[in-house]
Amino acid sequence: MPTQEHMKAVLQAYIDGFNAGDPAAVSGLFADDAVIEDPVGQPQIQGRAAIDEFYVNAIGSGAKLSLDAPIRGSHGTSAAMAFTVDVPAMGLRIRAIDVMTFGEDGKVTRMEAFWGPDDMEQ
Secondary structure (H helix, E strand, O other), rough: OOOHHHHHHHHHHHHHHHOOOOOOHHHHEEEEEEEEEEEOOOOOOOOOOHHHHHHHHHOOOOOOEOOOOOOOOOOOOOOEEEEEEEEEHHOOEEEEEEEEEEEEOOEEEEEEEOOOOOHEOO
């Protein structure tokens, strides 16, 4: 089972890789068969090729992420973070909470992004 320290470090690496403009660093945190639901309630993204494409597009938009609070662990195999996504080119700000679930190998197997229409502002 992944440790709290490992899970928190992966979530920080997600933020750092995203803000460094490195989609390969971000998608590399995920298992090959991982599932992303961003936002929850929308169609899922699954598998290496789809995850790679998702992060190339997301990072290519010029979005930047900033933590709103410390990354949180759990007594299980998940960790969460509250953060803000700023997309200057679109004049858009989204406040989100991501919950990531980890496999035995320490890779992310599932990411759920919680944000809705009320969490977006122009």
